[in-house]
Each structure stands twice: as C-alpha cells, then as structure tokens.
Amino acid sequence: MWFLKIGTQQLGLLGQVSLFFSSTPLNLLPLQFNWSAFFQFSMTAQNTVQTWNLNNVKPTIVACSHSDANQKLDPQIEELKDEELRILLVPKLEDLPFTPPSAVESNFVTYFAPDFMKPGHDQYVHRHANGLCIIGLASTHIAFKDEGGVTLVDFNVGKSDRSGHKVTGKRKKNAQHFESNTALCKARTNDTSYIVRCCVKGSLLEVNDRLIKQPELLNSSADREGYIAIIMPKPADWVKAKATLLGIEEYRELRKDMLLQAL
Numbered sequence: 001m002w003f004l005k006i007g008t009q010q011l012g013l014l015g016q017v018s019l020f021f022s023s024t025p026l027n028l029l030p031l032q033f034n035w036s037a038f039f040q041f042s043m044t045a046q047n048t049v050q051t052w053n054l055n056n057v058k059p060t061i062v063a064c065s066h067s068d069a070n071q072k073l074d075p076q077i078e079e080l081k082d083e084e085l086r087i088l089l090v091p092k093l094e095d096l097p098f099t100p101p102s103a104v105e106s107n108f109v110t111y112f113a114p115d116f117m118k119p120g121h122d123q124y125v126h127r128h129a130n131g132l133c134i135i136g137l138a139s140t141h142i143a144f145k146d147e148g149g150v151t152l153v154d155f156n157v158g159k160s161d162r163s164g165h166k167v168t169g170k171r172k173k174n175a176q177h178f179e180s181n182t183a184l185c186k187a188r189t190n191d192t193s194y195i196v197r198c199c200v201k202g203s204l205l206e207v208n209d210r211l212i213k214q215p216e217l218l219n220s221s222a223d224r225e226g227y228i229a230i231i232m233p234k235p236a237d238w239v240k241a242k243a244t245l246l247g248i249e250e251y252r253e254l255r256k257d258m259l260l261q262a263l
Contacts, residue, residue: 111245112138113199114254123199133200136227137218140258146189149219153211157183163209175203184229200241202233
C-alpha cells in the first residue's frame with residue numbers, strides 16, 4: 001500500500017493504473033494478463049518516485065560568522081584577568097606559614113583532653129573527616145617529663161591484650177566497644193607507669209603494635225608514628241565527647257607555659 005500511495009501522489013496516471021490493478025480481484029482480471037510486464041512496470045514506477053524525491057532535496061545553508069571569536073579583548077580586561085590568575089597561582093609571601101602544614105594538620109582536626117582522669121595526663125584526639133579518631137599522648141603529657149621518657153609500652157591491660165585483638169571486614173567484625181575511660185595500654189618510664197585511655201567512646205579498630213618494639217616513637221613523634229590506637233565512635237557519642245575536649249587554640253592557651261619550655 002505504501003508504493004500505491006506514493007505512486008498515486010507522485011506519478012499521476014501511472015499510479016492510478018497501479019491502484020486499479022492492485023484493487024481489482026484476481027478472478028476479474030483477464031486470463032491472459034501479463035503479470036511479468038505489470039511487475040516490471042511497478043518497479044520502474046517505484047524507482048522513478050525514489051529518484052524524484054532525492055533529486056528534489058534542496059540543502060539548506062546557514063551562514064555562520066566567527067567574527068566575535070576573532071575580536072580581541074580589551075587590553076584592560078586582559079590585564080585584569082592576568083592579575084586575578086597571578087593572585088590564585090602565586091600567593092603573597094607574607095600570607096604563607098613559616099613551615100608547610102604536616103599530613104596530620106592537612107587531614108585531621110586535632111582536639112585535646114588535658115588532665116584526663118589524672119593531672120598531667122594530657123592526650124590528643126586526631127579526628128578524620130570519615131569519623132575515625134586517632135588517640136595518643138600530647139606533647140605535654142607528664143610521662144615525657146621523666147628522665148629518658150617512655151621506655152616501654154604494654155598493651156596487656158586488665159584481662160586482655162589489646163595488641164592481640166584483630167578486626168576484620170568492612171563492618172569491622174569483632175571490634176571491641178570501649179568507654180572513654182577504658183584503658184588502652186600502659187606507658188612505662190624509668191620511674192613509674194602511666195595508663196593511656198580511650199578519651200572517646202567507640203569501637204577499637206587497631207592499636208599501634210609498633211610501639212611494643214619501638215617505644216621510643218612516643219618520645220620522638222607521639223603525634224604521628226607514635227600514636228596509640230584508632231577508634232571509631234558513633235556520631236552521637238562523638239558529639240558528647242567533643243563537648244569535653246579542647247580545640248588546638250584553647251589547648252595552647254592552657255598549656256602555653258609548658259609549650260614555651262619545650263621550645
């Protein structure tokens with residue numbers, strides 16, 4: 001029917017002849033009707049329609065001007081953009097810190113728990129954006145005042161050895177849940193022993209077992225390689241814990257005399 005419709009619209013008489021034969025019942029056609037000639041005629045008509053349609057396609061040309069792109073910017077505008085780019089790429093020297101920020105300063109927000117449970121037991125909490133909290137001894141902890149500093153770290157506290165407990169999987173299976181005052185380890189000096197606590201209620205993910213063989217890391221880099229443990233608190237528990245901690249500026253103001261002596 002598609003061919004007959006096109007033939008009727010585009011070929012006039014030829015299409016009408018095709019329509020006549022296609023709509024006439026076979027029993028009414030002459031017995032000696034030449035079907036071969038009819039189909040050849042039909043194919044010729046169809047090819048003529050397709051050729052006529054293609055030949056009558058007229059391409060449309062749209063004018064496009066690039067004169068705007070070729071126009072030069074105002075020199076004052078170019079100079080202003082260059083100045084803005086220079087400010088972004090080359091900051092002023094007086095705005096730069098004396099030393100570049102450390103990895104801890106770039107990736108963590110540090111809080112402090114001064115005099116935690118006992119006077120002089122200062123601890124820090126490095127909190128990452130994903131919620132992890134790294135627990136360790138602050139530089140003003142009383143253990144560092146003893147001659148020789150920390151000489152031994154013992155994770156065997158209470159009835160369990162913290163260093164022997166491992167968590168597995170994405171959900172940290174077998175993680176132990178501790179309170180903020182739960183003991184993590186004992187830091188021993190030549191004179192006495194100090195208990196290091198969680199400071200934050202949460203799940204204990206790991207302890208720094210390097211301290212077992214290298215306790216001197218606490219004396220040289222307590223805020224980095226000498227950390228004690230990693231804890232994951234729940235969001236609600238962290239909100240409560242944060243209210244009891246000090247920010248870095250508050251801590252520096254509280255311990256400014258001790259920090260000046262350390263320098």
